[in-house]
Amino acid sequence: MDNKVYIFDTTLRDGEQVPGCQLNTIEKIEVAKQLEKLGVDIIEAGFPISSPGDFNSVVEISKAVTNPTICALTRAVKKDIEVAADALKFAKRGRIHTGIGTSPYHIYQKLNSNPEEIIERGAAAVKFARQFVDDVEFYAEDAGRSDNEYLARVVEAMIAAGATVINVPDTTGYCLPGEYGEKIAYLMNNVPNVDKAIISTHCHNDLGMATANTLSGIINGARQVEVTLNGLGERAGNTALEEVVMAIQAHKDLDFKTEIDAKQIIKTSKLVSTLMRMPVQANKAIVGRNAFAHSSGIHQDGVLKNRETYEIIDPADVGVKESSIVLTARSGRAALKHRLEVLGYKLDQEKIDQVYKNFLVLADSKKDISDEDLEVLVGHEKKEERVLKLDKFQVICGKSCIPSATVTINHNGTIKTETATGDGPVDAAFSAIKKMIDIDVVLEEYLVQAITRGSDDIGKVHVQLSHDDRTVHGFGANVDILTASVWAYLDALSKIV
Numbered sequence: 001m002d003n004k005v006y007i008f009d010t011t012l013r014d015g016e017q018v019p020g021c022q023l024n025t026i027e028k029i030e031v032a033k034q035l036e037k038l039g040v041d042i043i044e045a046g047f048p049i050s051s052p053g054d055f056n057s058v059v060e061i062s063k064a065v066t067n068p069t070i071c072a073l074t075r076a077v078k079k080d081i082e083v084a085a086d087a088l089k090f091a092k093r094g095r096i097h098t099g100i101g102t103s104p105y106h107i108y109q110k111l112n113s114n115p116e117e118i119i120e121r122g123a124a125a126v127k128f129a130r131q132f133v134d135d136v137e138f139y140a141e142d143a144g145r146s147d148n149e150y151l152a153r154v155v156e157a158m159i160a161a162g163a164t165v166i167n168v169p170d171t172t173g174y175c176l177p178g179e180y181g182e183k184i185a186y187l188m189n190n191v192p193n194v195d196k197a198i199i200s201t202h203c204h205n206d207l208g209m210a211t212a213n214t215l216s217g218i219i220n221g222a223r224q225v226e227v228t229l230n231g232l233g234e235r236a237g238n239t240a241l242e243e244v245v246m247a248i249q250a251h252k253d254l255d256f257k258t259e260i261d262a263k264q265i266i267k268t269s270k271l272v273s274t275l276m277r278m279p280v281q282a283n284k285a286i287v288g289r290n291a292f293a294h295s296s297g298i299h300q301d302g303v304l305k306n307r308e309t310y311e312i313i314d315p316a317d318v319g320v321k322e323s324s325i326v327l328t329a330r331s332g333r334a335a336l337k338h339r340l341e342v343l344g345y346k347l348d349q350e351k352i353d354q355v356y357k358n359f360l361v362l363a364d365s366k367k368d369i370s371d372e373d374l375e376v377l378v379g380h381e382k383k384e385e386r387v388l389k390l391d392k393f394q395v396i397c398g399k400s401c402i403p404s405a406t407v408t409i410n411h412n413g414t415i416k417t418e419t420a421t422g423d424g425p426v427d428a429a430f431s432a433i434k435k436m437i438d439i440d441v442v443l444e445e446y447l448v449q450a451i452t453r454g455s456d457d458i459g460k461v462h463v464q465l466s467h468d469d470r471t472v473h474g475f476g477a478n479v480d481i482l483t484a485s486v487w488a489y490l491d492a493l494s495k496i497v
């Protein structure tokens with residue numbers, strides 16, 4: 001059996017069903033393009049009959065991406081299928097995903113039907129969908145709680161009707177990994193025409209088993225996994241793409257492969273989190289802020305000597321550029337020096353010793369030391385060393401006017417002034433600065449936070465810039481958030497210039 005596992009991303013369908021996570025078409029296109037870069041095989045772009053917005057998104061995503069197959073969800077209802085086929089008309093490769101419930105709850109209560117009628121309705125839907133596309137996936141909703149013998153009969157009938165992929169959803173997240181794996185194995189061994197279709201997993205995380213169930217599924221013969229970024233999805237979510245992909249990558253012994261470019265994982269995770277307004281929990285596997293963070297001195301020492309002592313995945317493999325060393329009172333000089341270098345400070349030993357002394361005093365009173373704290377600790381050196389200083393600036397912004405900014409800086413003693421327009425006052429100010437500093441930088445992150453602990457300043461701004469292979473951070477705090485932004489930007493740029 002081929003060992004390629006197809007990655008079916010349903011962030012834009014099952015993920016988007018989460019209350020508060022809805023995206024507009026432009027945002028969906030942005031996510032879809034990033035999913036294409038990530039290398040997913042199939043993008044489930046929406047449920048076209050459900051709303052004109054969903055219909056339009058499937059149309060526009062079909063136009064915007066080339067490589068992945070675009071999939072549209074339907075019920076086993078003719079009208080749904082016609083509308084889905086219409087929405088897919090621009091897709092280079094389109095797939096209709098149709099299906100019906102197969103557990104007693106669905107057959108008798110939700111659908112007020114009987115097992116034979118369900119098979120007929122499912123097969124009719126698959127045949128009808130095949131009139132529009134060659135690629136038809138069938139889902140047996142609540143397969144997790146469906147009887148295996150009956151499920152095998154359903155699957156056989158759907159493949160005979162023309163289904164190319166059979167989805168075995170654990171819709172309620174009920175199964176245990178052994179149970180779900182046995183279900184897949186049962187289908188592989190008892191459906192006579194199973195070799196004519198790909199079996200797919202679709203697991204929900206109600207008991208925290210989604211990733212384990214998905215892996216158990218592929219170990220037992222499934223070759224497609226339905227997943228979402230950051231595990232977004234109904235209730236406790238769906239299987240997280242990043243967890244399955246990295247489990248496969250870390251366990252070479254399993255001998256599975258995917259086409260995912262893992263270096264795009266963090267970028268995709270951040271984009272989805274930002275656009276869907278769903279923060280990622282700090283300890284979330286692979287993509288959480290703390291997923292590669294080491295805070296104890298012993299771990300830090302081990303990691304700085306040999307990363308693999310405490311890491312099974314190289315953070316760089318998933319696109320994490322930053323150091324994973326979290327500074328606390330238990331950290332040593334080596335960890336401090338390392339972090340300062342990441343922030344762009346190359347201090348000699350004498351200065352490191354000075355900063356370390358102050359660092360220990362501060363670390364005793366705080367749980368962990370942030371980059372901003374370090375900026376303050378090296379503050380007086382930094383001010384002397386900073387090559388770009390803000391002299392003055394002025395912005396014009398408001399309703400019905402084009403935001404513009406005029407910025408005057410002191411660049412190593414030379415006064416320069418530039419004006420630029422932008423999408424907003426911050427963008428305009430950054431553009432004006434870019435005009436004066438002729439180097440190619442990309443703004444990777446721009447974060448505004450309220451200061452909550454006993455300061456007169458009301459806002460702090462953190463920016464992350466990249467230039468060639470280098471990443472630098474800048475920090476600014478001020479009562480005026482625009483001033484803080486410009487300071488942070490200049491602070492970061494100074495480390496590159």
Ligand code: KIV
Pocket residue numbers: 014139141142167169170171172202204
């Ligand atoms: O969880 C589920 O059963 C689903 C189907 C519609 C595929 O999302």
Ligand code: ZN
Pocket residue numbers: 014169171202204238
């Ligand atoms: Zn689902």
